[in-house]
Amino acid sequence: MLFFTIQDLEAAINYWRSQSPALGEELCLCPEATALAKPYALMIMQASQRIPVDVMDDLARVAIQGYLKTTQRG
DSSP: OOEEEHHHHHHHHHHHHHHSOOBTTTTBOOHHHHHHHHHHHHHHHHTOSEEEGGGSOHHHHHHHHHHHHHTTOO
8 A cells, every 4th residue: 555644745735836826815726736735634633644545535646646756756
């Protein structure tokens, strides 16, 4: 089973935020950062150090895989 650490999610969120900065007065995050924000928040609330990829929804999986491909980690 593949796991991601909270640091992995944070790096991926920051990557997507740099690729597509928040827009509008509401400062809405791009879809990729938004998809990763939920598992990131759950990890913080549960004091988890890592999360299995199969509990992430499809959008979050695609977002983190896209990040990993661009950083040569995946």
